[in-house]
Amino acid sequence: MAKDLLFEIGLEEVPARFVRAAVNQLKDKLSKWLDDSRIAYGKVEAYATPRRLAVLVSEVAEKQSDVNEEVKGPSRKIAQNEQGEWSKAALGFARSQGIEPEQLYFKELAGVEYVYGNKSSVGVETASVLSEGLVSIISSMTFPKSMRWGSYDLRFVRPIKWLIALFGTDIVSLEITGVQSSNVTRGHRFLGSETTIAKPADYVEALRAQHVIVDIAEREAEIVRQIEELAKEKGWEIAVKEDLLEEVLFLVETPSVLFGTFDPSFLNIPQEVLITSMREHQRYFPVLDKEGKLLPFFVTVRNGDRTSLDVVAKGNEKVLRARLSDAKFFYAEDQKLAIADALAKLETIVYQEELGTVADKVRRIRAIADKLASHVGADTTAAADISRAADISKFDLVTQMVGEFPELQGIMGEDYARKAGEREAVAKAINEHYQPRFAGDRAPATLPGAIVSLSDKIDTIVGCFSIGIIPTGSQDPYALRRQAAGIVQTVLSQSLPLALGDLIDIAISVHEQRGLKRSAADIRKDLYDFFALRVKNVLTEQGVRYDVVDAVMAAGFDNLKLTVERAAVLAARAAGEAKDEFKLVVDAWSRVNNLAAKAETSEVNETLFVEASERSLYDAWKSVHPTYTEQLASGNVAGALESLASLKAPITGYFDSVMVMAEQEEVRRNRLATLASISADIVKLADVSKLVW
Numbered sequence: 001m002a003k004d005l006l007f008e009i010g011l012e013e014v015p016a017r018f019v020r021a022a023v024n025q026l027k028d029k030l031s032k033w034l035d036d037s038r039i040a041y042g043k044v045e046a047y048a049t050p051r052r053l054a055v056l057v058s059e060v061a062e063k064q065s066d067v068n069e070e071v072k073g074p075s076r077k078i079a080q081n082e083q084g085e086w087s088k089a090a091l092g093f094a095r096s097q098g099i100e101p102e103q104l105y106f107k108e109l110a111g112v113e114y115v116y117g118n119k120s121s122v123g124v125e126t127a128s129v130l131s132e133g134l135v136s137i138i139s140s141m142t143f144p145k146s147m148r149w150g151s152y153d154l155r156f157v158r159p160i161k162w163l164i165a166l167f168g169t170d171i172v173s174l175e176i177t178g179v180q181s182s183n184v185t186r187g188h189r190f191l192g193s194e195t196t197i198a199k200p201a202d203y204v205e206a207l208r209a210q211h212v213i214v215d216i217a218e219r220e221a222e223i224v225r226q227i228e229e230l231a232k233e234k235g236w237e238i239a240v241k242e243d244l245l246e247e248v249l250f251l252v253e254t255p256s257v258l259f260g261t262f263d264p265s266f267l268n269i270p271q272e273v274l275i276t277s278m279r280e281h282q283r284y285f286p287v288l289d290k291e292g293k294l295l296p297f298f299v300t301v302r303n304g305d306r307t308s309l310d311v312v313a314k315g316n317e318k319v320l321r322a323r324l325s326d327a328k329f330f331y332a333e334d335q336k337l338a339i340a341d342a343l344a345k346l347e348t349i350v351y352q353e354e355l356g357t358v359a360d361k362v363r364r365i366r367a368i369a370d371k372l373a374s375h376v377g378a379d380t381t382a383a384a385d386i387s388r389a390a391d392i393s394k395f396d397l398v399t400q401m402v403g404e405f406p407e408l409q410g411i412m413g414e415d416y417a418r419k420a421g422e423r424e425a426v427a428k429a430i431n432e433h434y435q436p437r438f439a440g441d442r443a444p445a446t447l448p449g450a451i452v453s454l455s456d457k458i459d460t461i462v463g464c465f466s467i468g469i470i471p472t473g474s475q476d477p478y479a480l481r482r483q484a485a486g487i488v489q490t491v492l493s494q495s496l497p498l499a500l501g502d503l504i505d506i507a508i509s510v511h512e513q514r515g516l517k518r519s520a521a522d523i524r525k526d527l528y529d530f531f532a533l534r535v536k537n538v539l540t541e542q543g544v545r546y547d548v549v550d551a552v553m554a555a556g557f558d559n560l561k562l563t564v565e566r567a568a569v570l571a572a573r574a575a576g577e578a579k580d581e582f583k584l585v586v587d588a589w590s591r592v593n594n595l596a597a598k599a600e601t602s603e604v605n606e607t608l609f610v611e612a613s614e615r616s617l618y619d620a621w622k623s624v625h626p627t628y629t630e631q632l633a634s635g636n637v638a639g640a641l642e643s644l645a646s647l648k649a650p651i652t653g654y655f656d657s658v659m660v661m662a663e664q665e666e667v668r669r670n671r672l673a674t675l676a677s678i679s680a681d682i683v684k685l686a687d688v689s690k691l692v693w
Contacts, residue, residue: 002042002061003168006200007134008054008185010162016050016250018143018157020216023048027055029137037133038065039126047204047214049253050303051161051189054214056200060167064123071097076106076113090115127167131174134165138176152177162186169199188212188253191304211305212253220249223301226257227285230299234259237288238299244279251283252303259287260313264296266324269331270415276405277327282320330400334412339420342395349397354467356514358394361459366390367510368455375506376496378447382425385448389429392417393452396430410434436486443486443493450494454503457483461530462507465523466516470530484534491560492538499558500531535563544571547692554687562635569637570686586688588651589644593689595660596679599672608670613657617650621678628681637685644681651678 007030014022027046034041034057042059073079079090086094086101094101099117106113139154146155154177165172165181174181183197187210195210197203204214213219223245231238248255266274271286271294278284278298287297298320302312346359355361369390373383396402396413414431418424425448432449433456435441444450461480464470471480491498504527508520516523535557539549542564548571557563573582609615624643631640660675662668682688 002040002059004166004200005041005057005060005130006054006164006166006197006203007056007137008047008052008162008164008203009138009160010052010164010186011156011160012158013050014053014158014250015145016247018145019048019050019053019250020246022141022143022157023053023055023216025141026053026137029140030055030057030134033133033137034060037129038067038123040065046216048216048250049212049214049219050250051186051253052214054164054203056203058200060126062126064126064129066123067119067121069119070116071099071119072109073097073104073115073117076115079104079106079115093117127170127172130165130167130172134172135174135176150177164197166197166200186210188304191254213255214253216249219252219255220245223249223252223255223257226255226301227299230257230259234287234297236295236297237290237292239275239286239288241279241285244283244285248283248301252301254304256302256304256306256309257299258302258306258309258313258316259297259299260317260320262296262298262317262320262324266328267294267296269324269328270411272408272411273327273331273401273405274324276408277323278320280405280407281323282316284316284320326404327401330404334396334399334401334416335419337399339392339395339417339422342398343392345398346394352463352467354517355463358397360514361463362391362394364459364463364510365393365452365455368459368507369451371506371510372451372455372498372503375502376447376451376498378451382447385423385425385429386451388422389426389433389448389452390455392422392426393430393433393456436489438482439485443490447494450490450496453490454487454498455507457487458503458507459510461487461527462504462511462523465526465530466508466511466518468517470526480530481534484531485537488531488534488538488560492564495561500528500560501558504528532557535560539564539567542568544568545575547690548574548686551686551688551690554690555683555685562632562637565635565637566685569641573641574691582645583693585645585648586691588648589682589688591655592651592675593679593682595672596675599676599679600669601673602676602680604673604677605666605670608667610667611658613650613654614671614674617647617654617678618674620647620650621674621681625677625681632684641685644685647678 009026023046027044031044040061041057043057045056047054047056073093074089079087081087086104090104091101093115094104094117097117097119098121099119104115104117107116138156141156143157146157147159148155149159160177160179162185163174163176163179163181164183164185165174166183171183172181184194185197185207186192186194187207192210192212195206197206207214213222224240227238227240230236274294275286278286282300284298284300287295287299289295298316300316302309343359346362347357349358351358351361366387369386370383373386378386393413396409396416399412399416401412402409410431410433414427417427417430425446428446429444429448429452432444432446433452435444435449435453444453460478460483464478464480469478487503504524508523512520532553536549536553539552540546544567548567552563552567552570555566573579576582604618606615606618609618624646628640628643631643658671660668660671662671
């Protein structure tokens with residue numbers, strides 16, 4: 001017979017950003033422990049609020065499953081000595097498996113005899129191992145920040161206040177940090193009280209009666225429902241940002257949505273400042289009109305019922321007024337700071353010990369940006385805007401507003417630059433050069449913004465790689481992966497005539513002026529490997545299947561736009577209605593590539609042609625080659641592929657009538673040279689050997 005298992009850890013309020021990961025960890029650890037302990041179970045459900053982490057497991061077996069399995073030990077050569085006696089290795093194996101030496105026997109495996117034994121173990125009662133298991137789970141949990149309390153050694157996210165451990169209707173006895181398990185939980189801190197859980201299945205409803213919605217999904221749905229209801233009633237657009245909703249979700253146990261107002265005079269401040277202040281300091285949702293313009297209202301979520309919501313709203317309005325007054329002061333003071341004076345302050349701020357100050361970084365951004373502007377053919381006006389935007393791209397870092405809200409960097413720079421009389425293109429580029437800020441964010445929309453963005457990001461990446469800071473595993477302290485992904489996205493969105501290699505070389509040349517700790521060649525190689533993964537991610541996110549990605553990447557990815565187009569065209573042909581016909585084309589190309597690998601030259605001597613099919617194939621390729629090259633260079637990949645596909649018939653005819661590996665050396669070399677010429681065009685499109693049919 002099976003029983004339900006409930007395990008709840010009651011805590012002081014846990015930081016909201018830690019809760020979901022913590023409860024998922026608890027769920028995973030409990031599931032793994034049950035698996036490792038050979039205890040069968042059914043559905044596993046996780047519950048969490050700011051004051052509790054809980055897991056409810058249904059149909060947990062009352063007894064471990066028995067074990068009866070054959071286990072393999074060392075080979076006979078190691079297991080027995082010359083006298084046929086068991087060696088230390090064999091005896092150690094038997095002891096570790098709980099097997100008597102006389103129960104060992106030999107079996108042959110792949111021509112070698114090994115010692116074997118039958119390992120048997122009778123499962124024990126689940127109740128007898130639960131206590132030790134649950135304590136071990138608590139002790140093994142980890143958090144971004146942990147704490148100790150009292151004289152206890154345990155490090156946990158917050159002090160443990162109560163524990164529920166119920167197996168069916170029985171309390172699992174355990175104690176940790178002086179807290180003894182029971183079947184008593186605590187309801188809402190102000191609206192509820194202690195309540196007894198008779199059996200695990202009662203848990204959710206018992207807490208609901210104590211004003212706690214413990215189900216995470218249900219609580220989130222209730223918050224969203226109330227917000228949408230309020231928005232509909234007032235005709236508002238309430239900006240619900242996912243990360244803020246996630247945080248609010250784990251700040252409350254019983255949510256009640258309410259709204260308040262603030263003085264409309266604050267709307268003279270840029271709305272990004274007001275929104276950031278409301279979200280970051282107060283966890284408020286901003287209210288917008290249908291055009292996306294901020295209105296003098298805010299929405300918040302109370303942890304409690306709807307009693308006296310007007311009083312709660314007044315209190316929130318008072319706090320927000322103080323916050324917005326601070327923002328208004330910062331905004332006014334920042335405008336008194338001249339851009340030149342702000343730039344001078346950057347000389348004293350260290351960017352990275354080996355890479356200098358922020359001012360040093362800005363000078364490198366300017367040098368890279370000027371070279372890129374010339375490389376992409378920017379006109380005189382655009383080039384001037386790029387230089388100026390690069391020069392002042394980081395000036396807002398020393399403003400009070402960005403000091404208070406770092407996420408406003410660039411946004412405040414654009415506003416302050418515009419007020420200081422900078423050209424519109426320059427002001428806009430200051431903001432855009434941080435884009436894309438995160439996955440899914442848009443790339444810069446203007447050429448100055450795109451060029452300064454590329455310059456900033458490639459300076460960071462090359463600078464870090466040049467001093468040996470290279471992302472490994474989960475370690476990426478300078479967010480280099482995100483910056484590289486941003487570079488790829490920006491080049492593609494702007495369709496810039498910029499090869500990845502040229503971008504890297506320009507940045508390396510600028511960094512060489514300060515001296516490199518590593519050789520430029522090594523840096524360049526590491527960077528290509530690094531960017532290869534970012535480009536593969538882009539293709540994968542676009543739904544290109546893995547073999548097409550591998551085939552296209554193997555042909556090079558320096559031209560990012562062409563790489564994406566090659567992948568799209570090849571994927572469409574490989575999966576289209578005419579895929580069987582295309583497979584025949586690929587088979588013909590593959591035969592060419594396989595033999596071309598043996599060629600020592602691609603210089604063809606037409607006087608050495610023996611068979612008519614040799615002339616036919618070579619003439620067909622000479623006719624196709626210029627068109628193919630031009631189409632590929634111009635980005636007409638579909639046309640280039642069709643041009644190259646037209647060689648299928650002459651290739652097939654060639655192999656039907658020609659012995660490529662002829663006995664005469666010069667004829668053989670010439671035939672291989674013909675195939676090498678054709679292969680050189682094929683591999684520009686893709687390495688078709690990687691395609692899977």
